Amino acid sequence: MSLTTNAADKPTLYKRIRADIETRILTGEWPPGHRIPFEHELVARYGCSRMTVNKALSELAQADLIERRRRAGSFVRRPQHQSAVLKIADIRAEITALGRAYGYELIHRKLRAATVADRDRLGVRKAGKVIAITCRHSADKVPFAIEDRLIDLSSVPDAATADFSREPPGSWLLHHVPWTEAEHTISAIVADERTADALAIAVGAPCLVIDRFTWRSARTITAVRLLYPGDSHRLVARFKGG
Missing domain, CATH: 3.40.1410.10 (Chorismate lyase-like)
Incomplete structure (x- = not known):
């Protein structure tokens, strides 16, 4: 199903969607491994087009905040350790x-x-x-x-x-x-x-x-x-x- 852009799809709406998701991640409300709502759920929540949601999620993925898995959805990314010295140990x-x-x-x-x-x-x-x-x-x-x-x-x-x-x-x-x-x-x-x-x-x-x-x-x-x-x-x- 293709959704057309409506009046809510202003140039800065995707930034608000990104900021909302980023805040939930940074505050720990959505911890590593948490599944982000599916695109159609975000479309309904923000009253926008799927293209707008996709743009926000793409930028979050580029910033290494989330990882997108085909058919499974998007998830808060877990930190990647590089070596014993660079690792953040508990x-x-x-x-x-x-x-x-x-x-x-x-x-x-x-x-x-x-x-x-x-x-x-x-x-x-x-x-x-x-x-x-x-x-x-x-x-x-x-x-x-x-x-x-x-x-x-x-x-x-x-x-x-x-x-x-x-x-x-x-x-x-x-x-x-x-x-x-x-x-x-x-x-x-x-x-x-x-x-x-x-x-x-x-x-x-x-x-x-x-x-x-x-x-x-x-x-x-x-x-x-x-x-x-x-x-x-x-x-x-x-x-x-x-």
Whole structure:
């Protein structure tokens, strides 16, 4: 059946459809793997032509927000991991996979208006709200990593009501908010008194530092710094020649 363009099919309608779907994805309302309504359902919902809906879905697919499967429909895309170093690991799953008992402690959580330093760290210009979180992960009751994280609430509003006293923020984000781009910076520092106390290591001991940023279609999701005791953690990546 062919649908003709009606009065509702204005040049910007497909952008509104795209924005509506994108917002549901970015807020985690539609998590990875969620099926997008079929084209005929979107046509009925927005009172437009199938061509308009198809254009919105095509742009979402080009932005890696959704994947379109022939005859099956469209689905929220799952993030693609590239290597051990580039992979965004779930620390809880990582520790469990080692056969060790996972422990988690929320040290600090604060919802606040973004400071200048927060905006610089997240790479955003507009003032908004963030959640600042500090937590500790342990393996067999031994400190494994300290996590210092900022979450941009304009991109992830549901994080404001998430219970991070029980679920680690990294695990929550991986299961609720799909990402399309990430950046890791790996460095090393020596532990100051505060870091040494948090990780139960000596002052001046080496620490591995991973600074990570994740985005969804150019919108910042989170910035996190992970500190690991340098003598008990390593990063491994395997590559194949092209």
